[in-house]
């Protein structure tokens with residue numbers, strides 16, 4: 001397949017490299033100067049999209065996605081698919097899908113889970129929104145870049161799944177960290193706390209697979225001085241998207257709101273910028289009740 005790939009950063013770079021490695025003809029574009037093995041670079045976003053069967057975008061946010069879509073949609077061939085893998089707001093995902101549809105293109109919003117390691121290893125999970133035809137066109141590429149792709153529904157459904165998942169993740173990480181901090185103050189050994197909770201009804205991915213306490217549980221960013229991993233500011237971005245969506249859909253999400261506010265405080269007013277999102281634990285350790 002002839003593929004255009006726009007946004008070759010930490011995630012997009014290795015994803016594009018995996019497509020090229022699998023034998024696809026990949027033409028990339030990024031605002032920054034980058035070079036990716038096997039990928040030829042175009043001068044503009046429109047040039048990378050021209051003549052492509054599928055154009056994949058992996059960009060920082062919805063505003064940038066909308067701007068890039070304005071450039072590439074007119075350049076794309078009828079019947080080609082625009083597959084956005086960025087994490088963006090549901091409204092932007094739906095607006096871009098409508099724009100693509102009006103131009104005779106297929107569109108899929110397909111945000112990912114699995115981080116930079118998953119992008120490099122081709123083990124991402126894709127959660128996709130769009131028509132059956134659009135999903136079918138993108139599916140062989142999801143198979144190369146990932147290990148699982150779930151077709152969640154119509155346009156925007158992929159982004160909806162992503163922000164709901166990450167709202168649970170943010171809330172659960174905070175709950176896990178504050179419970180460790182409480183356990184410390186109660187004199188409970190962290191390893192014992194892990195042994196009990198990881199096999200009891202308080203278990204979760206954040207406890208069992210990504211334990212925020214160094215030296216406890218499997219290897220995680222806490223064992224590497226909380227270097228990300230998944231950065232606290234990216235968690236904040238996703239929690240903001242979930243609350244933006246909750247407002248626009250009139251959904252009551254008080255825990256998600258509280259998680260957003262706590263990560264905002266941590267990243268913007270405390271020392272969370274550049275830290276892994278599990279560094280909420282040392283944050284709680286430092287604080288008393290008042």
Ligand code: NAD
Nearest residue numbers: 007008009010011012030031032058059060086087115116
């Ligand atoms: P990144 O900042 O490393 O990459 C974004 C790239 O987009 C950069 O190379 C930037 O130069 C480029 N870019 C920005 N504006 C552009 C434009 N107008 N035209 C062309 N290129 C442009 O970010 P990332 O970590 O690769 O994340 C990309 C997306 O994936 C985000 O939406 C993020 O939320 C999502 N995501 C990231 C992770 C992760 O662990 N990093 C995990 C899941 C999802």
